[in-house]
Amino acid sequence: MRETGGTSFSVDELAHRADVSRRTVFNHFESLDEIVITVCGDILGTVVDSFESHTAPDADATMFDELAHALRATDLVTPIAYLTRVLGKDSDDALTPRHAALIGRAFTEVSGRMSAEMMRRHPDADELDVRLLVGSLMSGALVLHGYWHQATGGGDDDRSRQVWADLVERLLAAARTGYGATGAPPPTPH
Structure with missing residues (x-):
């Protein structure tokens, strides 16, 4: 994906680049889409990987x-800027259904990994509560992706980071206090 700048490569090209047979590729993955989902999940997995180093400072934190x-x-x-670019989202048009499904599945995979990490950290927590909490926030982050791209064009700069931070704060406020309970929404960043 890094070399081609996107997802338009064949199994033969991938096998050649990895110096393995086509059969070896399919022994590990059912399809090219599965490979893309795995890569996207690994890239988005930074939220899981950095979870331990970004724990809330308060020992009584929920x-x-x-x-x-x-x-x-x-x-x-x-x-997300990288994934947006390699999945072909370089215009204001919506993601293709295929690309939307790929990024959605990647977010779902990350949600599962984050839920498992949360259960490891809180073994007495109710699993359904953990999955609902993590799933809600990760699904919210997926929704934010579209608004972030619309406001920033998918760039990775100071303005784009501020837009993302503002959107995350809005998600967290809505999740904490209830959707629609926060009053009038702030203006959409442009």
Whole structure:
């Protein structure tokens, strides 16, 4: 994906580049889409990887506080800007259904990994509560992606980072207080 600048490569090209047979590729992945999803999940996995280093400073912090702190402290702009670019989102048009499904599945994979990490950290927590909390915030981050791209064009610069930070704060406020309970929304960043 890095070499081609996108997802338009064949299994034969991938096998040649990896110096393996086509059969070896399919022994590990069912399709090219599975490969793309795995790569996207690994890229978005920075939120999971940095979770331990971005724990909430308060020992009495709730699971929500821990996740909120991780979402604020983790650089997600770099990976989402990259994924947006390689998935072909370089215009104001919506993602193709295929690309939307790929990024959605990648976010779902990351949500599962984050839920597992949260359960490891809080073994007495109710699994459904953990999955609902993490799933809600990760689904919210997926929704933010579209608004962020519309406002920034998918760039990775100071303005884009501020737009992302503002959107994350809005997501966290809505999740904490209830959707629609925060009053009139702030103006959409342009």
